Amino acid sequence: MALPPGPRSTLLTTIRVARTPTEALARYRERYGDPFFLPMANGPIVATAQPELIKELFASRDATLYGSFGFESTRALIGEHTVLLMEGDKHKRERKLLTPPFHGERMRAYGEVMIEATRAAFAELAAGDEFVAIERTTRVSLEAIVRAVFGFSTREDITAAQEAVLATLGAAKPYLLFSPKTQVAPFGLGPWATFQKRSAELDALLYAQIERTRASCEGRDDILAMLVQARYDDGGEMSDRDIRDELRTLLIAGHETTAVSLAWTLYALHRHPETLARARAEVDAVGDDASPEALARLPYLGAVIDETLRRYPIIDVVFRRLLRPATFAGYELPAGVILCPAIVLVHQDPNIYPDPERFDPERFLGKKPRPHEYLPFGGGNRRCIGAAFSLYESRLALATVLRELELELLDGELPAVRKNIVLAPKGGVRMRLRARR
Numbered sequence: 001m002a003l004p005p006g007p008r009s010t011l012l013t014t015i016r017v018a019r020t021p022t023e024a025l026a027r028y029r030e031r032y033g034d035p036f037f038l039p040m041a042n043g044p045i046v047a048t049a050q051p052e053l054i055k056e057l058f059a060s061r062d063a064t065l066y067g068s069f070g071f072e073s074t075r076a077l078i079g080e081h082t083v084l085l086m087e088g089d090k091h092k093r094e095r096k097l098l099t100p101p102f103h104g105e106r107m108r109a110y111g112e113v114m115i116e117a118t119r120a121a122f123a124e125l126a127a128g129d130e131f132v133a134i135e136r137t138t139r140v141s142l143e144a145i146v147r148a149v150f151g152f153s154t155r156e157d158i159t160a161a162q163e164a165v166l167a168t169l170g171a172a173k174p175y176l177l178f179s180p181k182t183q184v185a186p187f188g189l190g191p192w193a194t195f196q197k198r199s200a201e202l203d204a205l206l207y208a209q210i211e212r213t214r215a216s217c218e219g220r221d222d223i224l225a226m227l228v229q230a231r232y233d234d235g236g237e238m239s240d241r242d243i244r245d246e247l248r249t250l251l252i253a254g255h256e257t258t259a260v261s262l263a264w265t266l267y268a269l270h271r272h273p274e275t276l277a278r279a280r281a282e283v284d285a286v287g288d289d290a291s292p293e294a295l296a297r298l299p300y301l302g303a304v305i306d307e308t309l310r311r312y313p314i315i316d317v318v319f320r321r322l323l324r325p326a327t328f329a330g331y332e333l334p335a336g337v338i339l340c341p342a343i344v345l346v347h348q349d350p351n352i353y354p355d356p357e358r359f360d361p362e363r364f365l366g367k368k369p370r371p372h373e374y375l376p377f378g379g380g381n382r383r384c385i386g387a388a389f390s391l392y393e394s395r396l397a398l399a400t401v402l403r404e405l406e407l408e409l410l411d412g413e414l415p416a417v418r419k420n421i422v423l424a425p426k427g428g429v430r431m432r433l434r435a436r437r
């Protein structure tokens, strides 16, 4: 059978999806049914928001069927040895090594770091000061990665690593990443040369940290320390270069995502005063000496985070490139077609989430959603490795903010706009510190 129905023009479809991703996907689905075909400039896409089809897609354990798509532009920033670009057995083998440090129960080791990172991010604000939420939450997530993933521990090292990361990311202009033709440095000058210089400075810090960690992991429970000691099934270990690439992968995949989702959480909570009051009352009730685990287990707080990720999914779609011809939803698709679970449409399906526009943490209180109906972290054999890390961090950061600060939202309704790979609140959410508690 031919491809599913969809628009004809590659140019118009690409422009519409880039400009208003959620609205364009919803419109095409309404017009053409589900699954629907999207002729995009970067490849032919077959999208679906049918939970049963997504379930089937994610259930496949056949490593030869689905490949990676959408991360080619990260090559210059990360390198070649990254789980994001690996496929087949190589991808499986790499995930086996990377996943254990991120298991839920290991998160306990990072609780204090996440709370301290939140305090540090808001420390210099005085009552009455205005700020952009995303700038503060970016500091939280960056410090959490530099300490819990890279394992830097002295204030001097933490600051140096944060500065090197920000300088590298700042120099990594999107056009440099997306267009290899711009990756030239005539006479050693220009934006590409600047990026390479900043990137080499970050590398110097990372390699020195890897060397220190190889020399001794004593007293260390960060993710780098675990990666240095990890072994593949055949007994082999990761080279320094491999570890560098995966550290950069975790940074790129985990830094902005968590920061943006935390900014959405602050935005959503402060638009709903009763929800805010209830979350704060829950946090206050456990007392000042509650452990990080006790805070992270608070049910309403958890439901607020879950509902934020449903209502404002920061990653709206994921992709699986067919490595060989396959049948999907009755269509016989050729190799190269990209299957696309449309997370954002599933999360707005009124049959699953009645009144889907409404922000209502009750939906998740005491209820565990079915995995193919709730997919902020994707699913199947490429599901987000850092989901537990990110949820733990979000809960502790939110608990710390609610306990210690009273904030005020200065913005009205904000649309979601594309920021690198994520959908972020336009303008980053302007807020004011009303008082310290």
Ligand code: HEM
Pocket (backbone or CB within 6 Å): 083, 084, 095, 149, 249, 250, 251, 253, 254, 255, 257, 258, 261, 314, 315, 318, 319, 376, 377, 378, 379, 380, 381, 382, 383, 384, 385, 386, 387, 389, 390
């Ligand atoms: C709110 C925060 C986050 C969200 C919403 C998020 C979401 C996602 C999604 C949707 C994917 C693709 C899954 C798929 O294709 O099925 C993904 C992959 C990934 N994420 Fe996250 N992520 C977050 C935070 C993190 C953090 C904190 C880390 C690590 C420190 C991380 C590491 C990764 C990695 C390594 C992958 C690639 C997995 C693979 O290709 O096998 N993420 N994430």
